[in-house]
Amino acid sequence: MSSLSGYDSDAIGFESVSQSKRLETSTSTQTSEYGESGVGSQTNFTKDCGSTASPSDLNAQEDVLKEYPPPGLNAFLRKVLPGVLEQLDQNDREMLYNSSDSDEEETVTAKLFQEMKTNKDTPGLGSGDHQLASILSLSWSSAGNSIAVSIGQTQHERWCEHEGLIRVYTVRRTAGDKLVHSIDITEKNCVTVVKYHPSVAALLAYATSSGEVVLCNLRDSGNVNEGMQLTSPAGCHGGRSVSALLWADASLAHMFLTMQIQNTGKRRGASDQILISAGSDGTINVWQVNANLKIFENVVSYALNGSKKVPAPDISCFDFIKSYPLRPSEEKVADDVFVVGSKAGGLLLCRVKTAQPLLESKMADPVYDVLDSHGTCVLDVAFSLQRPGIFASVSIDSELRVYDINQGSPLKVICLDTPVSCMSWLPNNPCVLVLGQARAEKHLVRLLNVSGGRAVPVEGLTGAGTVTAVAVNQSGSCRIAAGDSECNLRIWELPARRIRLSPEDLEF
Template sequence: MSNLSGYDSEAVGFPSITRSKRPETSSSTQTSEYSESGTGCQTNLVKDIGCNIVPGDVKVEAPNYSPQRLNEFLRRVVPTMLEQLDENDREVLCNSSDSDDEETITAKLFQELEIKVDSNLASGDQKTPTVLSLSWSSAGNSLAVSLGHTQHESWCNHDGVIKIFTIKRTAGDKLVHSLDINEKNCVSVVKYHHSLAALLAYGTVTGEVVIINMRDGSDFHDGMQLTSPAGCHGTKRVSALQWADASLANTYLSIHISNTGKRRGASDQILFSSGSDGTINVWQVNSNFKVFENVMCYAINGSKKMVAPDISCFDFIRVFPLRPSDEKVSDDVFVVGAKSGKLYLCKIKSKQILEGNLVDPVTEVFDGHAMCVLDVSFSLQRPGLFASLSIDSELRLYDINQYGPLKVMCLDVAVSCMSWLSSSPCVVVGTDGDKHQLRVYDVGCGREVAVEGLAVSGGVTAVAVTLGGSCRVAASDTNLKLRLWELPTRRGRLMAEEQF
């Protein structure tokens, strides 16, 4: 053992630590008897160390948290937290890998409705009206459907109507027709307020803009309906409507106070309306006090003495206050699309008044489409990015800092409308090809997302997506059928390598 331990001493043993003596035992085996006896034990020394501090002697000072330092901390931490959540949630709607074995998403069709048309709507130069616009309420429990005619030989002599469908618990949480709002002309566009579920705006083909407060649906015709002044938009078609969010509304209400000296109400709202005469009107709205005043009127290219463009769509940029400073973009811009295919970058302006109290907001012109722009909409995930769809089946992605498109997708089917999905960097596009259906495209990676179950019976005329909660998609077709689907609510974002 010496060659193992390095010591030449004998083996050392340690006595047992037990104190009790065990009785002798015998064994019946052929071995000799043996016995055990208790031995002494080794003890350990225990040393107690006292403490001279009593609880009363300890003084803990509360840290001083200043709101400014807390805000700075949140600005640094929150964006990183959001990015980490996006990294952890890999089940995005679009699988951006190059693998051919992509997961196919199935849209759940939970309701199908047939829109009934009154006899007074099927008259004049067209026999059958069509659905011109759809809009979900802020809570997602009500859907507004506007009916009218797309073409008129001269003056519109049709009656228009807005049908309101509401989700009823007694009907199994399905949409049920609850109200009709009749109009003397075709209703070209309808828009619910993004946070006030009872506030609804619509525009007509003769240039009128109407506000309705439907808190009491049975009495809204008696004093709860506000109409824009006569001659609005040159009595031409109202092409688009949009309600301003809180930050944007405060900007325009401050401009209105500065220009007129009038005080604002706590419930004042701002509504934008665009027309075929090349103007965008900014309205101050208060249904409680029956306020419907024009704050400003923008004339696209008014300062260049050019023919006014026929505006088909517009959208204001989304504000992202918690984004890092290197991702911040200007929050006072909006984009206007025209039937000529041009896209105009505009800025909020309160001065530079032209003739007739008009303001030209155009700062730059993008490298636009060759044909009519059907829709333009800013991204809900990334600041400064917006998508545009044209009648020649081009879907483009733009950045406000670049006047050329980041991506151009040439679709293989006729298109009619577009809407962003609220939970993913994807747009749903209504088609009018041989296979009538809705298609979903990821504008970040520039290709179609495999989604099954979005078939319709005719060409899609309008599409709308809920603002929050479950992702519900409503679409109408040329056969006056309304279908509603639910898509999986999966989060996604445009990856840095997928943007360009």
């Protein structure tokens, strides 16, 4: 409010309610002389007081005395109030984007919440091909009180011959609200990706290097390896590695479940969910799953570039656009678009296609546009959580790009000065990315302001090694988990609301 004093405006007034004119009156105070004796003293005061009210005022017309608001007040407020509100809004924005009086950006300090060695009791797990096991994937539960960690091999010379392991850590009060190892899930092959359902905490999906997609119901965690798993049909990804999984949000799930009803005529279950998987063979499968009713059925399969005489891309990552039902009509974007990244550096824009009567040997091709490609393998793509139609992609050559689905060339190209292995958007911050560092010497994780192309000053995210997976959770406090190539899991708590943003940072 300090800047209100600088607001320029014309002087404005309104007439008094009283209609009669009165002569000025004066007041005076008289003090009498006093005398002093040896035993006491006494002082007398006389005071004459006057009043500005005259007797005729008491006989004023009743409608004038009771009229409210006074004549002219509404006109005065209509003229002054818009300017006052505008000034208040400006001050609020200044307080939001300026955390201090200094022009320098405030340094945020992250606190190391916990550090664990995830394979300390099984050091030989997954070892082979002259490599040690690494953390392949991380996923937080919807409540943020559990994290699933996949341990296995990052590369294979021919095909996977190693056992895979998923370890689930859960917060226990008896352990001082720290994460404690609670469940182990074993597989005959490496588990390439794990993914908790974003709202149903008991559902955990994972995929393997042999092309299997598995759904686990962790509600009865004691029998997770005995009858509590649902597995996709054999050969759904041609026996090739599954590179990415995604749980559909409510609007996307409704779209695919409606498609399934039209195809099969079956009624929709209350607990039906949609799980989407992408494989190295260039296919994307959409699954209808229901842990209670033991349903794991294919809704539709897509073969990228299946309608063209070009090789199928080796899919490395994909993401669906986020829905924005409350956006104004002028900001609406298509809600059936998804982007696919490949190991060759390609970025393909795709659109959901309804199931059609196709031959069994053919699948729908969803590709409708090809964006300017990276020069090498795309490590990850992710649509913005706040900006409709905006997504970021990062490649193995440390090039970060920001795209709009409505144009083929990138909005921004940022060449990072350090090798990057993975990324994730920081929730509640529309322009901040969390980047996992490869071959880190000081900082394992960095935060990048994508709009300004500058690093966000955060202390405490320190360590040495190669980060292989990151996961961010915003349930209550903001927690960043990072797993490395030596099976170390580090979790930091980040005061995300103290990250300073300017109005320009909200525009890409």
